[in-house]
Amino acid sequence: MHLDHPGLFPPRHTHSAAPVRPDGTRRALRIGLGGPVGSGKTATVAALCRALREELSVAVVTNDIYTREDADFLLRHAVLPPERITAVETGACPHTAIRDDISANLEAVEDLEEAVGPLDLVLVESGGDNLTATFSRGLVDAQVFVIDVAGGDDIPRKGGPGVTTADLLVVNKTDLAPYVGSDLGRMARDAEAQRGELPVVFTSLTSEDGVRPVTDWVRRRLAGWAAAGER
Secondary structure, three states: OEOOOOOOOOOOOOOOOOOEOOOOOEOOEEEEEEOOOOOOHHHHHHHHHHHHOOOOOEEEEEEEOOOOHHHHHHHHOOOOOHHHEEEEEOOOOHHHHHHHOOHHHHHHHHHHHHHHOOOOEEEEEOOOOOOOOOOOOOOOOEEEEEEEHHHOOOHHHHOOHHHHHOOEEEEEOHHHHHHHOOOHHHHHHHHHHHHOOOOEEEOOOOOOOOOHHHHHHHHHHHHHHHHHHHO
16 A cells, blocks of 8 residues: 555546646656566666656655665665655556556655646556566556566567567666676567567666666657647
8 A cells, every 4th residue: 555645545647648637737657667586676667767857757656565775775775855756655566556557656756746747757666576567548648668688688589568569678787787697689589579669778777878778768759748748
């Protein structure tokens, strides 16, 4: 459940999938980040916050099964003011709260918008999950799926909804490829075969400006979101 409301089952918010709130104002763009444990989801969220916080109003919702470990990581590293980071404790498989019953995440997102809004961007990070993890489109407007080369260069070939349908696939930790025997060229070919024209970026978030390809993609999504609101 949403950690800010212990002991209560979060109410369903039926209007949240709509891009426009009941008062006529346009809500923030919501981007979900999923991927296996250790792939670099939280590092991606942290890097995006650092890169965008001076130009945009950003907030984050993290998901963990029984803890608030990822939210605590972001708070320790001061990527955003504390009031812009909140946690959802799913109590079950991570995909349950991002796809099957999104009530707790919707409540967390809407509470952030009410508390610190208006927001430009809300990042919703899933707990670590397998290649089947996808977000409900009632919760997020776009999904990023993060994998890493240390997990094996056969991951893109294995596919799964996370790899094949995410709006952006991020292949992280490319600097480790020589040490773990991963073939980046093979990964690129397999990813293209699985995803067609959907974008893929290869990066190492530990390198200087390693998040730039992801940041550029987010900025394009934001521009499209803003343009759609002006029509």
